[in-house]
Amino acid sequence: MLRSADTTQAEVQSRPQPKSASSAGWFRFVRRYPLGALGGAILLAMILTAIFAPWLAPHDPQQTSVEMQYAPPGKGLILGGDHLGRDVLSxxxxxxxxxxxxxxxxxGIGVTAGALIGVFSAYAGGKIDMVVQRLVDALMGFPPIILAxxxxxxLGASMNNVVIALVVILLPGTTRVIRSQTLSIKELDYVMAARSIDASPMRIMLRHILPNVAATYIVLSTITLGFAIVVEASLSFLGVGIPPDVPTWGGMLTLGASRYINTAPWLAIFPGLAITLVVFAINLLGDSLRDVLDPKLRGGI
Structure with missing residues (x-):
């Protein structure tokens, strides 16, 4: 008996342990949505590159050298040099x-604030909803780039002011989308049941409505992230964004496309490829997350 018990215990210990739910979920996501997984991997690589920039950059981004002026891509400089002799890769x-x-x-600020305003506006209704929506209509009446x-x-050109401008143009669209979803959710049975037991409006919004708009919030965040990067690049391209001495993809694209596209085309090609790649990756990830989180699209082709 002891021997059989020891044998059974050894067999149980030798069996492969089941994978955790999180690892199985990630594997299933990669298998069903390979393009979304590819977009997430590219975005993660971009974030890690930004975090470890001091260790990955081969040169100081502000260092100039006469010998590296207009240097074409090669062994010395992988992506070449700009008009001041600075390393394009760095x-x-x-x-x-x-x-x-x-x-x-x-x-993070614009979509979160827009979601909270949308939930509050739809649940409050009446004059509060009317005032909020008229303000949203006023902001949506301007084209985003013109408003920015x-x-x-x-406000002036600085990184903080660019963030403020992007928050303002992201608020109205997010508020409108979340409000429309909240209007349908607040009429469902479980919300009516919470009202019948005299639950406070704050509790209903936090415990019953916000969790049900979380999927829409995540999808909006991924989609608008690519839009925000494009607008930041556009503002730098037009010369009203971040100051030109700070290395930004939009500023580099502006310089290369406006002045040196014929003599040094790599100054415009590589920043444009970087912007295209990260926006493409974000859109792939956002589309896959929409398919996973939206019950109407889940399981579709």
Whole structure:
């Protein structure tokens, strides 16, 4: 009996342990949505590159050298040199810090504030909802880039002001989307049941409505992150964004496309490829997350 018990215990210990739910979920996501997994991997690589920029950059992004002026891509400089003899690769790596920081900050503040305002406006209803929606209509009446240009002209060129401008243009769209979803959720049975037991409005919004708009919030965050990076690059391209001495993808693209596209085309090609790659990765990830989190699309082709 003892021997059989020891044998059974040894067999149980030798059996492969089941994978955790999280690892199985990630494996299933990678298998069902390979393009979304590829986009997430590219975005993660960009974030790690921005974090470890001082260790990855081969040169100081502000260091100039007469010998490296207009140097074509080669062994000495992998992506070449610019008009001041600065390493393009090093400036691209440090530029990832600015572009991703501006994108993550503006999306984190703008989409979160827009979601909270949308939930509150829809649940409160009445005059409060009418006032909030008229303000949203006023902001949505301006094209996003025109509104951002006006704000930057009034506030001045700096990273913080770019974030403020992006938050303002992200607020109305997020508020409108979350409000429309909240209007349908607040009429469902479980919300009516919470009202019948005299639950406070704050408890209903936090415990019953916000968790049910979380999927929409995540999808909006991923989609608007790419939009925020493009707008930041556009503002730098137009010369009203982050100051030109700070390495940013938009600023590098501006310089290369406006002045040196014929003599040194790599000054515009590589920043443009970086912006295209990160926006493409974010859109792939956002589309896959929408398919996973939206019950209407889950399981579709």
């Amino acid at each position: 400036r691209l790596i440090y530029g990832a810090r600015i572009s991703l920081s501006v994108g993550l900050l503006s999306v 240009l006006g704000l930057m002209a009034a």
